[in-house]
């Protein structure tokens with residue numbers, strides 16, 4: 001039977017007092033790739049934030065990578081975050097240290113202690129994103145596409161079952177976007193990672209078709225269509 005990685009039932013999503021999305025019902029299974037589309041301001045980021053515990057779930061039920069969002073107090077949010085990876089449009093690398101040190105900083109912050117294990121893990125994730133030889137580079141020495149790969153490597157550090165990506169190709173030229181998409185699709189296929197990606201980039205969706213969920217008029221519309229197989 002399919003393993004649900006994200007399960008939202010009758011969820012209402014608020015920003016402050018404003019109801020942004022009503023009666024959201026979504027199931028995302030292990031290894032699925034799902035796009036999240038919709039006009040600007042229709043609630044894509046709010047939906048992702050609910051999934052990674054940045055917005056509190058007030059109404060409805062939600063389970064993400066085994067964590068019950070309704071019971072998620074601030075103490076449990078870091079545990080949820082360790083079990084999923086987040087990739088943003090803006091690269092959030094620390095500019096004063098090289099890529100290896102950037103990744104080690106994240107590992108330490110998530111409880112890793114053994115230096116040898118950390119070095120092995122860093123080599124492993126850099127290899128997965130095709131940056132095996134770039135660990136000693138400073139962030140400014142990398143192209144935009146390479147920086148986005150590092151961001152994906154960072155998201156992979158704790159072997160998450162789920163990656164949430166908010167406009168990961170937003171700053172990239174079409175060719176580099178295709179490379180990043182291929183990488184995300186390969187990760188989903190090879191490691192069974194579920195990926196939910198918010199995007200406005202329709203050429204990317206046409207080229208890499210997958211199930212597409214849309215936010216519109218305060219609702220989420222799920223037209224589960226093409227699977228990437």
Ligand SMILES: Nc1ncnc2c1ncn2[C@@H]1O[C@H](COP(=O)(O)OP(=O)(O)OP(=O)(O)O)[C@@H](O)[C@H]1O
Pocket residue numbers: 015016020038039040041042043044045046047215
């Ligand atoms: N921190 C906040 N406080 C109050 N309102 C917010 C906050 N963040 C977002 N909103 C409002 O919630 C609504 C949904 O915003 P959200 O960022 O989720 O949309 P989006 O679909 O991700 O947009 P975009 O494509 O521009 O990123 C908008 O009306 C926005 O103004």
